[in-house]
Amino acid sequence: MNRYEHLANVLGERIEQGLYPSGQRLPSVRMLSNEHGVSVSTVQQAYRMLEDRLLVEARPKSGYFVSASKRLPGLPAVCRTPQRPVDISQWDQVLAQITSRVIPGMIALGGGTPDLTLPSLRPLSRALVKVAQRTDLSALYYDLIDGSKELRDQIARLMIDSGSSIDAENLVITTGCHEALSIAIRSVCEFGDIVAVDSPSFHGAMQTLKGFGMKALEIPTDPVTGISIEALEMALEQWPIKAIQLTPNCNNPLGYNMPDERKKALLRLAQCYDIAIIEDDVYGDLAYQYPRPATIYSFDDDGRVLLCSSFSKTLAPGLRMGWIAPGRYRDRALHMKYIGTGASATHPQLAIADFIKEGYYQTHLRRIRQQYQQNLCVMTDWVIRYFPEGVRVSRPQGGFLLWVELDEKIDTQKLNRLLEPEKIQISVGSIFSASGKYRNCLRLNYSQLDEKIHEPAIKRVGEVIHQMMENG
Amino acid sequence: MNRYEHLANVLGERIEQGLYPSGQRLPSVRMLSNEHGVSVSTVQQAYRMLEDRLLVEARPKSGYFVSASKRLPGLPAVCRTPQRPVDISQWDQVLAQITSRVIPGMIALGGGTPDLTLPSLRPLSRALVKVAQRTDLSALYYDLIDGSKELRDQIARLMIDSGSSIDAENLVITTGCHEALSIAIRSVCEFGDIVAVDSPSFHGAMQTLKGFGMKALEIPTDPVTGISIEALEMALEQWPIKAIQLTPNCNNPLGYNMPDERKKALLRLAQCYDIAIIEDDVYGDLAYQYPRPATIYSFDDDGRVLLCSSFSKTLAPGLRMGWIAPGRYRDRALHMKYIGTGASATHPQLAIADFIKEGYYQTHLRRIRQQYQQNLCVMTDWVIRYFPEGVRVSRPQGGFLLWVELDEKIDTQKLNRLLEPEKIQISVGSIFSASGKYRNCLRLNYSQLDEKIHEPAIKRVGEVIHQMMENG
Known part of the structure; x- marks a missing residue:
């Protein structure tokens, strides 16, 4: 030794x-x-x-x-996926989640909103005011189809932290990361194509595949090291897969960072089978480690990775500002951008560019990363304290989302229905699977924890789960 | 008599x-x-x-x-369209137009930007400031997937003017009219479907068809009364058309308002063949007549019309705020909205809602309609004065776009290349056709005319056309 x-x-x-x-x-x-x-x-x-x-x-x-607890519960299990491409279901549950978000008084424990109340974010509101007051009315005019040069320059600078040296010309500003993913998918796939995805996987990206008529092939994913390279290779042997779509850093919902070596192995596999990689990095800047983990994009030398991200998790989702670095697919991505929404909104682009340029972005990032890491301990402790023994939880390395696996008997859709009268809501696990797996899982958001609100709510969720266990 | x-x-x-x-x-x-x-x-x-x-x-x-001239030139001819569905071409020219818009010093005579400099628009900037300053940070949070109730309520009120009594629940806020059209197309059509379009037709909507793998069938269109119902019926007999996409009010690029009787006849035809109508009303509020013309949507009693519009032409395009009234296709439209961009930006929604509520929208509308109508006379006079005899021009009944048909010999793409060194640009006619027709046509924007800039520019365009005629 x-x-x-x-x-x-x-x-x-x-x-x-x-x-x-x-x-x-x-x-x-x-x-x-x-x-x-x-x-x-x-x-x-x-x-x-x-x-x-x-x-x-x-x-x-x-x-x-x-870490969160000295006696951490077990990790969520690696799921047995269907091993064949499937038509994605679960739209009804996704719709239920995204429409219930703003029911007055609802304690939404599972949503994807970051903490927007921190003082380090205030300069952003001031930047929005400043741009609206500009006498050249720049906020009102159409922007370029690929977005404002000011913002692209700033994003190119930020991307150095994830290992990329990118020219601003190779970025396209989008309406949130959702549009970036939508553009990426349409840039490399056509109706009927098969896309390999990590599992569990971000429901928004999977619904986008569904909406464009593509099939998802779920690849078993380790809760610490990410998508199984071995299983992926077997799938590539067997199916005419067009692209791999995944979130390798601060994964949603599992929170892991894929080790760099595995990212490189994934890239080699993609090169070998000549397919594209759609990399969702929307939580990447929220990694707890310093420096933040590298993107797969940063290792790519032949333009096959389409990197998608946004300011929705680091700054504010209501601004709907994201970007795509589409690699060799730039022309196609510009067309897809044009036909989806035309140019992106000018006003928030200029305000965010100003916010970053003045150094506020990095300050805010330091502040929220710290808060999220502290909150992770608190939330994990609550889950251990209030949920039945045997519960399994993820070990997020960044972001503000915790994945919880319950006893196989528990259906979290039913749990949500039982919680409805109490105005508490969790994110159900099944929406993170193309084939409706993870029915006994749920996602929790710990971005902003108020002990008077969230601890009793988590306690109540635990009680209802206990009751469900007792009632069989 | x-x-x-x-x-x-x-x-x-x-x-x-x-x-x-x-x-x-x-x-x-x-x-x-x-x-x-x-x-x-x-x-x-x-x-x-x-x-x-x-x-x-x-x-x-x-x-x-x-009217613009006592001796108005002839109207543009009704085009002989291919009479079969075609794959849409012209993306290169569209890209050239949308990327050249902001070359410094370029006099863009053909773009789609309204006048943003009028004092009647200033309360909009103030509304943007006010929303950014709200202490509840409402500008930063995710909005509902179908958009803010405040704005939907105001749009429902405005739609009374076009003959519709609509519940705010039946509206979905979008990222500009472009996203509305993109949602509409994907709500009613699939890859490979045929869509009938007016001809000439808005290039953005046609590129959207192209991007989603649909084919366009161009229907001959009269420059005063709009799409030919007779030709459309023949096409419906012959082809499995899934939808009709058109701009019946203040048409882009021809400027006509389709008479109500023809709108109703079109609707009856759609009912008879059980197909959807995608109605682009983005210029409708800019009609010179009072009250503004009715939409086809307002006559629809079985939910087959999907009305698409935005504030890009009436207020400011940089805000990217539009909407769709998807009729019976609401569920599908919500899915398409979700997978394209997620929710729409919150900040501009709240600002525009406030602007309308305070009565500024109607005031601004009165002001710009008057200016555009006056500018139409000026622009038409310039064209008559400086362009070769035999030129044909449209008779816009609203909006700020003039369609000009030149001698058959003139290729307006070549014209644009000749104008490039002088930093003048027109919109080439060919992008308004799925099959590359209208090569001898061009579109001019008269929203904001400065005699010192625009008259010499139009004069110069006329001179270059004269030279092209002489050189055969």
Whole structure:
């Protein structure tokens, strides 16, 4: 056993024994180096090992912390997918979710809205005011079909953090990430084509496949390392797959970051079978680690990755501002952009460009990443405390979404119906599968937690689940 | 001959002889009633007859005026269309037009932007500021998938003017009229379907058909009364047409209002063959007549008309705010909305709702309709003065677009290339045809005319056309 493995085991045991409670700051690298008489790099390697075991979390500039719980529940299981392309169902449930979002008084525990109330976001409102007041009326005119140069320049700068050096000319501004995904899908696929997807997978992207007449082939996905490269290769052997659509960073709903080596292996596979990759990076800037993880796009050298993202999770979804880096599919993507919505709205583009240029984006990002990471511990603890034993939860490495797997008997659609009179709502798991799997799963949003509202709500959800278990 | 026919002839001759120059105000109804010893209603009937002959134009609250020119050039010819469904071409030219729009210093004579500089539009900028300053941060949150109730309520109120009594629940807010058309097309058609279109027809809607793999069947269209019902019926007999897509009011590019009787006949035909109608009404509120013409939608009693519109021509295109009234296709339209862009942007919805509620919309409309009608006379006069004899022009009944047909020898794509060094650009006719017809036609925008800029530019276009004629 190496020195660092030994140290990792010692620390791991202390955590397991409850010596360091969940969420607590661990001794600094320097302190442990002195205590155990090992080098700083040995301590760092030990901590990295504990990170891999999901016992420890690194926070930028703050050091290492005990993960959400010292005794974390099991991880969600890797799902047995149908192993054949399917017509995507579940539109009714998706519609129910997106239309119920704003029922007055409803505590929506599962939605996709970030915290918009932080002071670090206030300069964005000021930027919107400033653009509306411009005497050249720039907010009112049609913009270029690929979007304002000001904003594209800023996005190109931000993308350096995910490993990409991109020319602003190769970006197209879109109406949110949803339009980016819609453009990407239509740029590389036609009616009837098969697209491989991670599973569970973002319901909006799958509904987009459905709407354009494509079939989804769900690939088993590990809750820590992401889509199975092996299963994907078998599928590629068997089916005429046109593209792979996935969220490798801060995955929605599982929260993992795919290791770089697996991203590269995926890319090699795509090259080998000459297919496109549609990469959803909408939560990527919310990774808890620093620097943020690289995109598959950043490893791509022949233009087959279409990167889709937006400011809906990092800034504000109501502005509907996203982008696509369509690689070699730029001409087709421009056509798809034009026929979907024409140019994107001018006003929010100019305001966001200004917000980033003034340095507010990075400040806000630091602030919300910290909050989301802290909230993750709180939410995980609540789930452990109030949900029946045997519950399994994801280990998000970024973003603000927790995936919860319940006993097989529990149908979360039924759970939602039982919660309706109490004006509580969770996201049902089945919408994250093309074939209606994950009926016993649910998604929770921990972007903004109020102990007086959210803890009693989670407690109540737990009670109803207990009742459902008892009633069989 | 009736009294009013006699009076109409007398006045018509005076106009033809140049007694009243183009654009001049004609004697009031009361004055003519005294002068000719006839009743007020006889004079009104005479004027209406002269309106039908396109010699006279009524302007709300201002009286009657001599049309753009006393000796108007001929109308554009009704085009011989291919009489079979075609794959839509011309994307390259459309792309050239939409990307060249913002080349600095370019005088774009053909674009689709309204006048945004009028004081009557200023309250809109103020409304945008007000919404951005709201402490409830309402501009930042996701909106409902079908759009904000506030805005839908206001649009429902506005639609009374076009003859519709609609519930706000039956409207879906979209990212401009372009998304409305895109939703409509995908709500009623599938890949490979045939759609009948007016000809010439709005290039954006045709490119949308192309992008979704549908074929267009161009129906001959009269420059005064619109799409030929007779030709349409023949086409319906011969081909499995799924929908008719057209702009019956303030047509783009021809400017006509289809008479109500023909709208009803079209609807009966659609009922008879059980197909949908996609009605583009984006210029409808800019009709010069008062009250504005009715929509086909307003006559529809079985939900087969999908009405598409936006605030891009009446207010500001940069806000990207439109709507669709999808009739019986609401569920499908909601799905298509969701998979294209998700919800629409919240901020401009709330600002526009406020702008309309405060009465600014109607005030602005009165102001721009008047300006556009006056500018029409000016632009038509310039074309007559500077373009070669034999030029044919449309007689717009609303909006701000003039359609010009040149000698068959002239290719307006070549014209545009010759104008490029002088930084002048017109819209080429061929993009308004699925099959590349109208190569000898062009579209001009007269929303905002500066005599120092636009008259020399039109003069220069005329000179280049003259040169092209001489060089054969």
